[in-house]
Amino acid sequence: MKITFWGVRGSFPVSSPDVIRYGGNTPCIEVQTDDGTIVIDAGTGIRGLGKSLLARGVSHVDLLLSHAHWDHIQGFPHFEPLFHDDVSITVHSLRHPRHTLSSIFSEQQQESFYPVRLEDLKARITFVEHDDGEAFEVAGAHVVIRRLNHPGVAGGFRIEFGVRTFSYISDTDLNGECLLASDLPATPKIEDIDWLRRLRQSACDLGQSADLMVCDTFFLPDEYDSTWGHSRPDDFVEFATEAGAGTVCLFHHRPDRSDDEMDTIVDACRAKVKGDLRVLGANEGLEIDL
Ligand SMILES: [Zn+2]
Numbered sequence: 001m002k003i004t005f006w007g008v009r010g011s012f013p014v015s016s017p018d019v020i021r022y023g024g025n026t027p028c029i030e031v032q033t034d035d036g037t038i039v040i041d042a043g044t045g046i047r048g049l050g051k052s053l054l055a056r057g058v059s060h061v062d063l064l065l066s067h068a069h070w071d072h073i074q075g076f077p078h079f080e081p082l083f084h085d086d087v088s089i090t091v092h093s094l095r096h097p098r099h100t101l102s103s104i105f106s107e108q109q110q111e112s113f114y115p116v117r118l119e120d121l122k123a124r125i126t127f128v129e130h131d132d133g134e135a136f137e138v139a140g141a142h143v144v145i146r147r148l149n150h151p152g153v154a155g156g157f158r159i160e161f162g163v164r165t166f167s168y169i170s171d172t173d174l175n176g177e178c179l180l181a182s183d184l185p186a187t188p189k190i191e192d193i194d195w196l197r198r199l200r201q202s203a204c205d206l207g208q209s210a211d212l213m214v215c216d217t218f219f220l221p222d223e224y225d226s227t228w229g230h231s232r233p234d235d236f237v238e239f240a241t242e243a244g245a246g247t248v249c250l251f252h253h254r255p256d257r258s259d260d261e262m263d264t265i266v267d268a269c270r271a272k273v274k275g276d277l278r279v280l281g282a283n284e285g286l287e288i289d290l
Protein backbone atom coordinates (compact mmCIF):
# COMPACT_ATOMS: atom_id res chain seq x y z
CA MET A 1 0.00 0.00 0.00
CA LYS A 2 1.09 3.54 -0.69
CA ILE A 3 -0.45 6.16 1.60
CA THR A 4 -0.49 9.82 0.46
CA PHE A 5 -1.71 12.68 2.65
CA TRP A 6 -3.67 15.36 0.73
CA GLY A 7 -5.24 17.12 3.74
CA VAL A 8 -4.20 16.88 7.40
CA ARG A 9 -5.92 19.81 9.16
CA GLY A 10 -8.97 19.40 11.41
CA SER A 11 -12.15 21.48 11.64
CA PHE A 12 -11.42 24.23 9.13
CA PRO A 13 -9.02 24.81 6.23
CA VAL A 14 -6.37 27.46 6.81
CA SER A 15 -3.86 29.31 4.71
CA SER A 16 -1.03 31.42 6.07
CA PRO A 17 2.77 31.54 5.89
CA ASP A 18 3.11 29.67 9.18
CA VAL A 19 1.24 26.52 8.03
CA ILE A 20 3.04 25.99 4.73
CA ARG A 21 5.10 22.96 5.79
CA TYR A 22 2.28 20.92 7.35
CA GLY A 23 -0.48 22.27 5.11
CA GLY A 24 -3.92 23.79 5.62
CA ASN A 25 -6.36 21.45 3.86
CA THR A 26 -8.87 19.35 5.79
CA PRO A 27 -8.73 15.52 5.88
CA CYS A 28 -8.12 13.51 2.75
CA ILE A 29 -5.82 10.49 2.40
CA GLU A 30 -5.20 8.36 -0.69
CA VAL A 31 -4.46 4.66 -0.29
CA GLN A 32 -3.14 2.99 -3.43
CA THR A 33 -3.07 -0.78 -3.57
CA ASP A 34 -1.95 -3.04 -6.43
CA ASP A 35 -5.63 -3.39 -7.33
CA GLY A 36 -7.12 0.09 -7.02
CA THR A 37 -7.52 3.40 -5.22
CA ILE A 38 -9.13 4.10 -1.86
CA VAL A 39 -9.75 7.65 -0.64
CA ILE A 40 -10.38 8.38 3.02
CA ASP A 41 -12.52 11.45 3.70
CA ALA A 42 -13.44 14.29 1.40
CA GLY A 43 -12.03 17.35 3.14
CA THR A 44 -10.58 20.18 1.05
CA GLY A 45 -7.48 18.09 0.33
CA ILE A 46 -9.57 16.03 -2.10
CA ARG A 47 -9.45 18.89 -4.62
CA GLY A 48 -5.76 18.36 -5.33
CA LEU A 49 -6.20 14.59 -5.27
CA GLY A 50 -8.93 14.85 -7.92
CA LYS A 51 -6.63 16.64 -10.33
CA SER A 52 -3.92 14.06 -9.71
CA LEU A 53 -6.31 11.12 -10.28
CA LEU A 54 -7.47 12.57 -13.60
CA ALA A 55 -3.87 13.12 -14.70
CA ARG A 56 -3.13 9.48 -13.85
CA GLY A 57 -6.25 8.20 -15.64
CA VAL A 58 -7.83 6.67 -12.52
CA SER A 59 -11.50 6.02 -13.35
CA HIS A 60 -12.80 4.42 -10.15
CA VAL A 61 -12.29 5.18 -6.47
CA ASP A 62 -13.83 3.91 -3.26
CA LEU A 63 -14.32 6.79 -0.83
CA LEU A 64 -14.36 5.76 2.85
CA LEU A 65 -16.12 8.52 4.78
CA SER A 66 -15.43 8.59 8.52
CA HIS A 67 -18.36 10.95 9.15
CA ALA A 68 -20.17 13.90 7.65
CA HIS A 69 -18.85 16.81 9.70
CA TRP A 70 -18.01 19.68 7.35
CA ASP A 71 -14.24 19.26 7.49
CA HIS A 72 -14.65 15.73 6.08
CA ILE A 73 -17.09 16.44 3.21
CA GLN A 74 -16.54 20.06 2.21
CA GLY A 75 -14.10 19.21 -0.59
CA PHE A 76 -16.47 16.77 -2.30
CA PRO A 77 -18.24 19.29 -4.62
CA HIS A 78 -14.79 20.36 -5.88
CA PHE A 79 -13.59 16.82 -6.64
CA GLU A 80 -13.04 17.19 -10.38
CA PRO A 81 -13.51 13.51 -11.36
CA LEU A 82 -17.21 13.95 -10.47
CA PHE A 83 -17.59 16.05 -13.63
CA HIS A 84 -16.42 13.20 -15.90
CA ASP A 85 -18.85 10.59 -17.24
CA ASP A 86 -16.21 7.85 -17.47
CA VAL A 87 -15.61 7.96 -13.69
CA SER A 88 -17.35 5.98 -10.99
CA ILE A 89 -17.14 6.48 -7.25
CA THR A 90 -18.49 4.35 -4.43
CA VAL A 91 -18.96 6.10 -1.09
CA HIS A 92 -18.86 3.95 2.06
CA SER A 93 -19.80 5.08 5.55
CA LEU A 94 -21.57 4.03 8.73
CA ARG A 95 -25.36 3.85 8.59
CA HIS A 96 -26.94 6.89 10.29
CA PRO A 97 -30.19 6.39 12.23
CA ARG A 98 -31.86 9.48 10.77
CA HIS A 99 -30.15 10.39 7.49
CA THR A 100 -29.26 8.41 4.39
CA LEU A 101 -25.72 8.79 3.08
CA SER A 102 -26.99 10.05 -0.28
CA SER A 103 -29.18 12.72 1.41
CA ILE A 104 -26.17 14.06 3.32
CA PHE A 105 -24.28 14.60 0.07
CA SER A 106 -27.24 15.89 -1.94
CA GLU A 107 -28.18 18.38 0.78
CA GLN A 108 -24.65 19.79 0.70
CA GLN A 109 -25.22 20.54 -2.99
CA GLN A 110 -28.68 22.08 -2.71
CA GLU A 111 -29.21 25.09 -4.95
CA SER A 112 -28.76 27.48 -2.01
CA PHE A 113 -25.26 26.21 -1.32
CA TYR A 114 -23.76 25.12 -4.65
CA PRO A 115 -24.61 25.62 -8.34
CA VAL A 116 -24.44 21.95 -9.43
CA ARG A 117 -26.80 19.41 -7.89
CA LEU A 118 -25.49 15.99 -6.90
CA GLU A 119 -27.82 14.28 -9.40
CA ASP A 120 -26.46 16.45 -12.24
CA LEU A 121 -22.85 15.34 -11.77
CA LYS A 122 -21.61 13.16 -14.64
CA ALA A 123 -19.76 10.50 -12.65
CA ARG A 124 -21.65 7.41 -11.46
CA ILE A 125 -21.94 7.72 -7.68
CA THR A 126 -23.01 4.81 -5.49
CA PHE A 127 -23.61 5.05 -1.75
CA VAL A 128 -23.09 2.06 0.54
CA GLU A 129 -24.08 2.23 4.21
CA HIS A 130 -22.38 -0.17 6.62
CA ASP A 131 -23.18 -1.41 10.10
CA ASP A 132 -20.73 -0.99 12.96
CA GLY A 133 -18.14 -3.77 12.73
CA GLU A 134 -18.94 -4.70 9.14
CA ALA A 135 -16.12 -5.94 6.88
CA PHE A 136 -15.97 -5.39 3.13
CA GLU A 137 -13.51 -5.57 0.24
CA VAL A 138 -12.40 -2.59 -1.86
CA ALA A 139 -9.38 -2.24 -4.17
CA GLY A 140 -8.36 -5.77 -3.18
CA ALA A 141 -8.10 -4.69 0.46
CA HIS A 142 -10.00 -6.02 3.44
CA VAL A 143 -11.67 -3.13 5.29
CA VAL A 144 -13.40 -3.05 8.68
CA ILE A 145 -15.43 -0.04 9.84
CA ARG A 146 -16.03 0.62 13.55
CA ARG A 147 -17.90 3.37 15.35
CA LEU A 148 -15.81 5.75 17.48
CA ASN A 149 -16.47 8.17 20.35
CA HIS A 150 -17.30 11.42 18.55
CA PRO A 151 -20.47 13.58 18.36
CA GLY A 152 -23.03 12.11 15.96
CA VAL A 153 -22.15 8.99 14.00
CA ALA A 154 -18.43 8.69 13.23
CA GLY A 155 -16.25 5.74 12.36
CA GLY A 156 -12.70 4.61 11.77
CA PHE A 157 -11.21 2.08 9.39
CA ARG A 158 -8.78 -0.81 9.45
CA ILE A 159 -7.41 -1.55 5.97
CA GLU A 160 -5.46 -4.74 5.36
CA PHE A 161 -3.73 -5.45 2.08
CA GLY A 162 -1.43 -8.44 1.88
CA VAL A 163 0.49 -8.55 5.15
CA ARG A 164 0.24 -4.80 5.81
CA THR A 165 -2.30 -2.93 7.95
CA PHE A 166 -3.23 0.74 7.88
CA SER A 167 -5.57 2.11 10.59
CA TYR A 168 -7.42 5.41 10.35
CA ILE A 169 -8.64 6.44 13.81
CA SER A 170 -9.33 10.15 13.49
CA ASP A 171 -12.04 12.23 15.13
CA THR A 172 -12.36 10.41 18.40
CA ASP A 173 -11.87 11.12 22.08
CA LEU A 174 -10.23 8.03 23.55
CA ASN A 175 -10.42 9.15 27.16
CA GLY A 176 -13.26 11.66 27.51
CA GLU A 177 -16.99 11.45 28.09
CA CYS A 178 -19.44 9.42 26.04
CA LEU A 179 -20.65 11.55 23.12
CA LEU A 180 -23.25 9.30 21.51
CA ALA A 181 -26.26 10.21 23.65
CA SER A 182 -28.67 11.24 20.90
CA ASP A 183 -27.77 8.27 18.74
CA LEU A 184 -27.64 5.47 21.25
CA PRO A 185 -30.00 2.63 20.36
CA ALA A 186 -32.96 2.31 22.73
CA THR A 187 -32.08 -1.25 23.68
CA PRO A 188 -30.07 -2.63 25.24
CA LYS A 189 -29.89 0.33 27.59
CA ILE A 190 -26.47 0.43 29.13
CA GLU A 191 -24.55 3.08 30.99
CA ASP A 192 -22.34 5.61 29.22
CA ILE A 193 -19.26 4.20 30.92
CA ASP A 194 -19.94 0.85 29.25
CA TRP A 195 -20.41 2.53 25.88
CA LEU A 196 -17.09 4.27 26.39
CA ARG A 197 -15.42 0.93 27.07
CA ARG A 198 -17.00 -0.55 23.95
CA LEU A 199 -15.93 2.38 21.78
CA ARG A 200 -12.38 2.31 23.09
CA GLN A 201 -12.32 -1.42 22.37
CA SER A 202 -13.49 -0.62 18.82
CA ALA A 203 -10.53 1.75 18.42
CA CYS A 204 -8.24 -0.99 19.82
CA ASP A 205 -9.59 -3.49 17.32
CA LEU A 206 -8.95 -1.08 14.47
CA GLY A 207 -5.43 -0.26 15.59
CA GLN A 208 -4.12 -3.62 16.85
CA SER A 209 -0.60 -4.25 15.51
CA ALA A 210 -1.11 -1.75 12.69
CA ASP A 211 1.93 -0.92 10.62
CA LEU A 212 0.65 2.65 10.37
CA MET A 213 -1.95 4.31 12.59
CA VAL A 214 -3.31 7.76 11.69
CA CYS A 215 -4.83 9.40 14.73
CA ASP A 216 -6.62 12.46 16.07
CA THR A 217 -4.31 14.75 18.05
CA PHE A 218 -6.32 17.96 17.78
CA PHE A 219 -5.96 19.20 21.36
CA LEU A 220 -3.05 20.03 23.61
CA PRO A 221 -3.75 19.22 27.29
CA ASP A 222 -4.47 22.87 28.19
CA GLU A 223 -6.91 23.24 25.26
CA TYR A 224 -8.79 19.99 25.85
CA ASP A 225 -12.61 20.18 25.91
CA SER A 226 -14.46 16.88 26.23
CA THR A 227 -17.54 18.10 24.32
CA TRP A 228 -15.80 18.07 20.91
CA GLY A 229 -14.71 14.44 20.64
CA HIS A 230 -11.01 14.87 19.98
CA SER A 231 -7.87 13.48 21.61
CA ARG A 232 -4.44 14.74 22.63
CA PRO A 233 -1.03 13.58 21.36
CA ASP A 234 -0.23 11.80 24.63
CA ASP A 235 -3.51 9.84 24.41
CA PHE A 236 -2.48 8.33 21.10
CA VAL A 237 1.20 7.77 21.88
CA GLU A 238 0.05 5.65 24.82
CA PHE A 239 -2.74 4.00 22.81
CA ALA A 240 -0.50 3.18 19.81
CA THR A 241 2.12 1.72 22.14
CA GLU A 242 -0.50 -0.50 23.81
CA ALA A 243 -1.82 -1.55 20.39
CA GLY A 244 1.66 -2.55 19.21
CA ALA A 245 1.57 -0.18 16.23
CA GLY A 246 4.71 0.35 14.17
CA THR A 247 4.17 4.03 13.36
CA VAL A 248 1.70 6.54 14.76
CA CYS A 249 0.99 9.58 12.63
CA LEU A 250 -0.35 12.70 14.37
CA PHE A 251 -3.25 14.05 12.28
CA HIS A 252 -6.31 16.36 12.25
CA HIS A 253 -4.18 19.30 13.40
CA ARG A 254 -5.90 22.24 15.05
CA PRO A 255 -6.37 25.15 12.58
CA ASP A 256 -4.38 27.56 14.82
CA ARG A 257 -1.38 25.24 15.03
CA SER A 258 1.69 26.70 13.31
CA ASP A 259 4.43 24.62 11.68
CA ASP A 260 6.82 25.43 14.53
CA GLU A 261 4.24 24.38 17.12
CA MET A 262 3.69 21.13 15.23
CA ASP A 263 7.44 20.44 15.27
CA THR A 264 7.47 20.97 19.03
CA ILE A 265 4.53 18.57 19.53
CA VAL A 266 6.12 15.85 17.38
CA ASP A 267 9.46 16.20 19.18
CA ALA A 268 7.75 16.04 22.59
CA CYS A 269 5.91 12.85 21.56
CA ARG A 270 9.11 11.22 20.33
CA ALA A 271 10.77 12.01 23.65
CA LYS A 272 7.98 10.20 25.53
CA VAL A 273 7.99 7.03 23.45
CA LYS A 274 8.96 3.87 25.24
CA GLY A 275 9.88 1.06 22.86
CA ASP A 276 10.03 1.01 19.08
CA LEU A 277 7.02 3.16 18.17
CA ARG A 278 7.83 5.66 15.41
CA VAL A 279 6.08 9.07 15.61
CA LEU A 280 5.33 11.22 12.56
CA GLY A 281 3.42 14.47 12.17
CA ALA A 282 1.26 14.26 9.04
CA ASN A 283 1.95 16.92 6.47
CA GLU A 284 0.40 17.47 3.06
CA GLY A 285 2.36 15.55 0.45
CA LEU A 286 3.70 12.97 2.91
CA GLU A 287 3.92 9.56 1.20
CA ILE A 288 4.39 6.33 3.11
CA ASP A 289 5.03 2.97 1.44
CA LEU A 290 3.78 0.13 3.58
ZN1 LIG B 1 -12.84 16.43 11.80
Ligand SMILES: [Zn+2]
Nearest residue numbers: 067069150171
Ligand atom coordinates in the same frame (compact mmCIF):
# COMPACT_ATOMS: atom_id res chain seq x y z
ZN1 LIG C 1 -15.88 15.39 13.43
